[in-house]
Amino acid sequence: MKENIHPKYQKVAFHDTSIDKYFIVGSTLQTSKTVELDGEIYPYYSIEVSSESHPYYTGKQSIKTQDGRVAKFNNRFGKLKSKGSK
Numbered sequence: 488m489k490e491n492i493h494p495k496y497q498k499v500a501f502h503d504t505s506i507d508k509y510f511i512v513g514s515t516l517q518t519s520k521t522v523e524l525d526g527e528i529y530p531y532y533s534i535e536v537s538s539e540s541h542p543y544y545t546g547k548q549s550i551k552t553q554d555g556r557v558a559k560f561n562n563r564f565g566k567l568k569s570k571g572s573k
Contacts, residue, residue, distance in 0.1 A: 494515040495517070496513060496514070496515050497514070497515075498511050498514075498529055499511070499514040499532055500522050500530065500532070501533075501537070503535075503536070503539055503540055504535060505535060505536060506540045508539055508540075510537065510539075511529060517530070
């Protein structure tokens, strides 16, 4: 393996500004800002959305379900089956 070609890998504090929560993750991100958390100083990077605040991951996103071909078929012809079995 060649030396001095890889970026520096370090722990970085990501700040989700929408919910004011910090995540400490290993990254090669280089930033000039720092923040002190739990008595240690980490490089600081702010983000607007993370898995803690994104509506899809928190379960707050509503997904519209559209009827596909099978559902349309069952809506049309499922009624005939129930009438014939009586």
